[in-house]
Amino acid sequence: MKKFGIMAAAAAMIATVGSGTLAQAEDGKNGGTLVIGTTQKARHLNPAVQSGIATAVPGTQIFATPLRFDENWEAQPYLAESWSVSDDGKSITLNLRKNAKFHDGKPVTSEDVAFSLQTVKDNHPFKSMFAPVTSVDTPDANTAVINFDKPHPAAFLAMSSALLPIIPKHVYGDGQDAKTHPANSAPVGSGPFKFSEFKPGEYIILEKNPDYFIEGRPYLDKIIIKNYKDPTSLALATDKGEVTMYPFLATTKDIARLKKSDSLVVTDKGYEAVGPVNWLEFNTKNEYLKNKKVRQAIAYAIDRNFVVNALLGGQSKAATGPVVPGSPFYAANAEKYDLDLDKANALLDEAGFPRGADDMRFKLTVDYIPNASELQKGVAEYLKPQLKKAGIDVDLRASPDFPTWAKRVSGHDFDMSMDIVFNWGDPVIGVHRTYLCDNIKKGVIWSNTQSYCNEEVDALLQQAGSELDQAKRIALYNQAQEIIVDEAPIAYMNILPYHTAYNKKVGNPPMTIWGAMAPMDEVFLK
Numbered sequence: 001m002k003k004f005g006i007m008a009a010a011a012a013m014i015a016t017v018g019s020g021t022l023a024q025a026e027d028g029k030n031g032g033t034l035v036i037g038t039t040q041k042a043r044h045l046n047p048a049v050q051s052g053i054a055t056a057v058p059g060t061q062i063f064a065t066p067l068r069f070d071e072n073w074e075a076q077p078y079l080a081e082s083w084s085v086s087d088d089g090k091s092i093t094l095n096l097r098k099n100a101k102f103h104d105g106k107p108v109t110s111e112d113v114a115f116s117l118q119t120v121k122d123n124h125p126f127k128s129m130f131a132p133v134t135s136v137d138t139p140d141a142n143t144a145v146i147n148f149d150k151p152h153p154a155a156f157l158a159m160s161s162a163l164l165p166i167i168p169k170h171v172y173g174d175g176q177d178a179k180t181h182p183a184n185s186a187p188v189g190s191g192p193f194k195f196s197e198f199k200p201g202e203y204i205i206l207e208k209n210p211d212y213f214i215e216g217r218p219y220l221d222k223i224i225i226k227n228y229k230d231p232t233s234l235a236l237a238t239d240k241g242e243v244t245m246y247p248f249l250a251t252t253k254d255i256a257r258l259k260k261s262d263s264l265v266v267t268d269k270g271y272e273a274v275g276p277v278n279w280l281e282f283n284t285k286n287e288y289l290k291n292k293k294v295r296q297a298i299a300y301a302i303d304r305n306f307v308v309n310a311l312l313g314g315q316s317k318a319a320t321g322p323v324v325p326g327s328p329f330y331a332a333n334a335e336k337y338d339l340d341l342d343k344a345n346a347l348l349d350e351a352g353f354p355r356g357a358d359d360m361r362f363k364l365t366v367d368y369i370p371n372a373s374e375l376q377k378g379v380a381e382y383l384k385p386q387l388k389k390a391g392i393d394v395d396l397r398a399s400p401d402f403p404t405w406a407k408r409v410s411g412h413d414f415d416m417s418m419d420i421v422f423n424w425g426d427p428v429i430g431v432h433r434t435y436l437c438d439n440i441k442k443g444v445i446w447s448n449t450q451s452y453c454n455e456e457v458d459a460l461l462q463q464a465g466s467e468l469d470q471a472k473r474i475a476l477y478n479q480a481q482e483i484i485v486d487e488a489p490i491a492y493m494n495i496l497p498y499h500t501a502y503n504k505k506v507g508n509p510p511m512t513i514w515g516a517m518a519p520m521d522e523v524f525l526k
Helices: 006-012 053-062 110-123 230-241 252-256 290-299 302-313 341-350 379-389 400-409 457-464 470-487
Strands: 033-038 067-069 075-077 080-085 089-094 133-140 142-147 194-197 205-208 224-226 244-248 262-266 276-282 360-367 394-395 416-422 490-495 497-503
Touching: 033 053, 053 110, 053 194, 053 205, 053 224, 075 194, 089 110, 110 133, 110 142, 142 205, 194 224, 230 244, 230 252, 244 252, 252 262, 252 497, 276 290, 276 379, 290 341, 290 379, 290 470, 290 490, 302 379, 360 379, 360 400, 379 394, 400 416, 457 470
Parallel strands: 033 224, 033 244, 360 394, 360 416
Antiparallel strands: 067 075, 080 089, 089 142, 133 142, 194 205, 205 224, 244 497, 262 497, 276 416, 276 490
């Protein structure tokens, strides 16, 4: 049996039935309704075929996954009570609980695990999660053996939270398209809460699963996920006590205001695996931006302290590379590009772009996502006068809606663009896609839209993605990140200021690495 390191060392041990809990969780109290406020509107409730917060928050309550992760990045038993890894790292054996049932009373079996994994592999947008899976053996109803064509340590995180919901084969295996299956809007899972009612754009109601496979949980009777038209109205409702929990709170003035409330706790914990980064990406095929010194010059011309403290009210943190701080894979030694206008101007001179009669060197356009104005438009507007100090004339190009922006960027019809991208826990899932040469795919947003390609980086990422020794894996990712940051296909700005505001009467708030995108069976009302 192999041991993989920080995350997988825990994952590779034989685990024990009945754990899967926060390290220092309080004893709960039964009863009550948790009202979660959100501006994210779910199209349906099946995370097996769709990524995103709107589907993940209710989806992780309805569907259980093989594993769950605690706040220390350690795998914990969930549907799988124990697991082991083959000596060559090419298979993981899951030993499923024998008492787990779907909400319609049918048992959860290894056939459901195999069916779910294939459904995710075929339909989920994160193709890298299970690309190495070749087959799933089901020697008996409670044993699933996942086989890979190469060692795949990222599989542990990919089997947690919203990424591998175990969906019932007896419901979804009827030949209908999983992406449009009618059960997606009235799902049957095996998680702590059962689907009750879904009114798109208004609310989702979930009720306690009395036959949940972890004895004594969940504590809550009901969860209501209520939609609000905008962050301000949601913040007001939270302040008034109409909402008991507001996850993914990102508007800095609302964060600052809610922090003053005597009845609320506001924290940035619970977003470690999400890893949301705000950045400025470069089209490396642009006549100026194809020059590494130009990209580095722009990175040195940006004052991240100003972005974090002045534009975002000190509620955010600087981003310095592809992997966010707090992840085991963060590269602390990569170049930070602290503000240095003299260096920026010198690099542009060296690149062969002297200032002209108007004191400008050349002109570039900046795009930005239109519906996240504080993080995107606000930072883009800052870039115009700031880059002028380095002799770069910047035009801002507004998009009327998200699809217009996505079409421009995915079509590589841009010079520079602000963007928001998530790490999704393991670099294989959320980081490789931005830098691998073979992921330069026109028409696909959040692929390698920078057209960045370095064969050495490719080799390092591929090697790290299948390295069994966690220390070696971290070293490989550090090496890859140092090269990427040096070549600067992206200027990293800041971590999204995601916070959770919750009423002080909430016990065991969701503070694992997946935060509110994890089962809330331990949450209770005091």
